[in-house]
Amino acid sequence: TDRYCVFGHPVGHSKSPAIHAAFAAQIRDDIDYTAIEAPLDDFAGAWWRFVAEGGHGANVTVPFKEEAFRLCDTLSKRARRAGAVNTLIVGSNDASTDRKVYGDTTDGIGLVHDLKRHGVELAEARILVLGAGGAVRGVLEPLLAEGPASLLVANRTAAKAEALATDFRDLGEIAGGGFEAVDGPFDLVINGTSTSLAGDLPPLPDDLFARDATAYDMMYGPEPTVFLRWAAERGAQTIDGLGMLVEQAAESFFQWRGRRPDTAPVLEMLRQAL
Numbered sequence: 001t002d003r004y005c006v007f008g009h010p011v012g013h014s015k016s017p018a019i020h021a022a023f024a025a026q027i028r029d030d031i032d033y034t035a036i037e038a039p040l041d042d043f044a045g046a047w048w049r050f051v052a053e054g055g056h057g058a059n060v061t062v063p064f065k066e067e068a069f070r071l072c073d074t075l076s077k078r079a080r081r082a083g084a085v086n087t088l089i090v091g092s093n094d095a096s097t098d099r100k101v102y103g104d105t106t107d108g109i110g111l112v113h114d115l116k117r118h119g120v121e122l123a124e125a126r127i128l129v130l131g132a133g134g135a136v137r138g139v140l141e142p143l144l145a146e147g148p149a150s151l152l153v154a155n156r157t158a159a160k161a162e163a164l165a166t167d168f169r170d171l172g173e174i175a176g177g178g179f180e181a182v183d184g185p186f187d188l189v190i191n192g193t194s195t196s197l198a199g200d201l202p203p204l205p206d207d208l209f210a211r212d213a214t215a216y217d218m219m220y221g222p223e224p225t226v227f228l229r230w231a232a233e234r235g236a237q238t239i240d241g242l243g244m245l246v247e248q249a250a251e252s253f254f255q256w257r258g259r260r261p262d263t264a265p266v267l268e269m270l271r272q273a274l
Ligand code: ATR
Pocket: 130, 131, 132, 133, 134, 135, 136, 155, 156, 157, 160, 192, 193, 194, 195, 200, 201, 202
């Protein structure tokens, strides 16, 4: 039985063990996936202990994604851009001798897969992304790779959004600014701020959405977030971040096991349990 885990702090409420157990059961794969709360001051120590005990790979969540990035020997292109890693793989040749660590970030591709699953057209779309923290940095490359007409990053601290736009400028039509610079309409608005956690909403103009627009919140919960309720009142299709969670997990699972699980039944299971 190959061993995997998710590292976080706290990690008790992580849905990753249930998701990966469901994936493995679906394809009759045999893996052991647990949750490990690494100490805040020694993520690397926890990781190497796990490897020494035969661990094959791991997911990494808050607050260790940047530290995981720093301990990798090799990084995917998108992880290097994101400056963060959510998927660790121990060298694949012979786990007993090859302890090289490969890092990837699957959050962005997870978001893109979830949007496509919902039929959202990204090519030529006018996209607005709210927020400029780690969550947003992690999704910009896969979004730009879809060839949107434009991508505006808007943030409470305008300078952070401007810096992000500069960092990704070579990949496509991207601009950054404060919320006051938001000038619609947009076909897709993605909320990557943490305002939903506080039941809050960034200040946004009323005419934000184009016809047939989609509003996506990276957060999720048993009830729609304030942002999604606000968007629904203005006629947008609304999607919460539970699908992104399952899709990023599926991409990690694929990297480890070489097979793609069907995400739909797993998403349904999680939705029922919210
Ligand atoms: P994460 O890793 O989840 O992205 P983060 O890096 O702390 O977390 O980023 C949080 C994001 O939510 C930031 O874009 C932050 O805006 P600032 O850069 O101006 O801090 C945004 N955010 C948090 N609280 C907010 C609020 N009350 N109103 C608007 N934006 C908020």
